Amino acid sequence: MEIRLDNKVALVTGASSGIGLAIAQALAACGAKVCINYRADAAEAARAVDAITSAGGSAFAVQADVSDQAQVSAMFAQLESRWVKADILVNCAGTDGKAALSWEADAAEWKKVIEVNLFGAFYCAQQALLGMTKKKSGVIVNITSVHETIAWTGYSAYTSSKAALSMLTKTLAQEAAPFGVRVLAVAPGAIQTDINKAVWSNPASLHDLQHKIPLARMGQTREIADMVAVLVSDTGSYITGTTVFIDGGMTDYPDFAQGG
Template sequence: MNVRLDGKRAVVTGGNSGIGEAISVCLAEAGALVAINYVAHPEAAHALVQRIQEQGGIAMAIQADVSDPEAIAKMFESIQAAWGGVDILVNNAGIDGGRALAWETDIAAWRKVIEVNLTGAFCCAREALRRMVPQNSGVILTISSVHEEIAWSGYSAYTASKAAVSMLTKTLAQEAAPHGVRVLAVAPGAIKTPINRAVWSDAGSLQDLLDKIPLKRIGAPEEVARMVVVLASDIASYVTGRTIFVDGGMTDYPDFAHGG
């Protein structure tokens, strides 16, 4: 079975690093045109565009803060002008914020996580749907987290935003289905990226993490990216309104393998 996205116009928010970078590359390898959104580190975004182009793909870099609805609207207008529309949106941009117990939390910092992870995902989806609904086709995928199900002390804004993304996905899927648009979420578990280097580069922290994963290894960004490509393709044409977990079994609560 050959998974292809030839000619599909894709947008990946936060697409210049980590999981977003892997998604951008895999989409391009499958034949999609990829707009790589970034808010910082333009050099990384432009280097990624060059890498994709050298491999025969089509890509462009576009700056926008997803927590700013006006910036999002301008980004989609630019993509519309360049490519005539959007077929795939990957809402990947997200932050976890600093660790703080609820009674110690700075409300501005809490709101920022919600603005990026939830409001930003909604505003990007809104702009995408304004283009997908009239064409009666399209796929929206939001990168969630195992923490839409698993509590994480000190990160109430992050967990709340990811749980909200789950219900947002279901609601948008319900609204968009009559118009031929599918809406899904992909929830990674522990994935080896630069942002969590402090965990996987320390032997003690790594072992603690591996104890939480039935497959006993950290995932690679490409493993998430490949799932995104499959779900964005016609292979998944009858799948919508669900979160797909890519977590090595973390949400299977491995501690319970040894008794309740």
Template sequence: MGKIDLTGKVAIVTGASGGIGKAIAIGLASAGASVAVHFGRNKNAADEVVNKIVAARGKAIAVSADMADPVAVEEMFRKVDSSLGPVDILVNSAGIDGVRAMLGDDDIENWKKVISINLYGPYFCSRMAIQRMKKKNRGVIINITSDHVNIPWQGYSAYCSSKAGLDMMAKTLAQETATMGIRVISIAPGAIKTAINKSVWENPDTLKDLDDKIAMGFPGDAEDVADAVLFAASDMAKYITGTTIVVDGGMLIYPDFRHGG
């Protein structure tokens, strides 16, 4: 296996100002891609990612868009067109868990917000990307889904529904675009250490409970997901489309999960 080389490719990574998206943006840039670092509200964090890439002699810009607004998404793609060029690699990483609530006791607007960002956002981005990729007869769309495509999560019906929908959207788009030279792949992380779940992996008791559910015995890092994205975006994966790469240390094979418990 040779070194992954994405020189000359333009990548857009949504939700790239922190966590998994940040690791993906830095990883793609380290492989030679020019990267558009998308952020929702935290411009300073996105600028820090851009500065880190530039300091390592990479090329990156920060771009903002409300993922739930198709007009804003279209404008973001136009900005990338003029600054970096038409996109070759789209990584739909932006997403939110939402507010934990059981169905019936939940807030409809919160449910809609999760679906808007986690599912509509990737849809808006993917259609913009396909319009550009099909002109070049090449491109890769990578959706960051979750183990919760397969594992129910009480109180987070919107999140689980959005990720399951995103996974099936990837498979359907793979069918629609294969003859255009476009590949569409899902990357499904399991328990990954990021700032959003720091309270879990910093607490010895909750960390042990988590470790017990992972075959390899420990949660992953954002770079583990980024490495999978690098592979999926590269020519090493040129015969892979319409499927899911699971990055979870074996969490899906935890017996209670496999039997629906």
């Protein structure tokens, strides 16, 4: 079975590196035109565009801080002026913030995580749905995390934002379904990227992490990207309002394999 997204226009936020870049490349490889959103590193975004175009795909980059509603509106305007309204939106931009116990956390930093991870996804979804509901087609994928269900000491803002994003996904899916639009979430587990290099490059911390995963390995960005491509295609046409966990079984709580 071949996944094709020909003539589709996709916007992927946080797409200049890591999981977002892998998703952008996968969608482009399936034939979609891809708008790569980035927040700060223009050179990194340019390399991402080059990687797609050199492989025969179509892409361009747009700078926007998704936590700023005005910048999100401007980003969608740029996309529509260059191509057309988005058929696919992947909300991948996110941050985990600084580690701190809740009662010691800086309120401004805590708020910023919520603004990026939750408000940012909402702002982008709102803009996308304005077009998708009118043409009665489209797919939105919100990238959450296993931490939408698993607590993580020191990261209360991150876990709260991802849990909230899960419920936002369900609500948007319920609202958009009568208009032929699907909204779902993908929850990665421990995925090997540059951001968490300090973990997987250290044998002790890597072993500890692998112990938390039934498949006993970290995931690769392509494993997230390939599933997103499937879900936004016609192959996933009956999937909406749910979270697909891609976590090697992490949410299966492997410590309980030997009893409670």
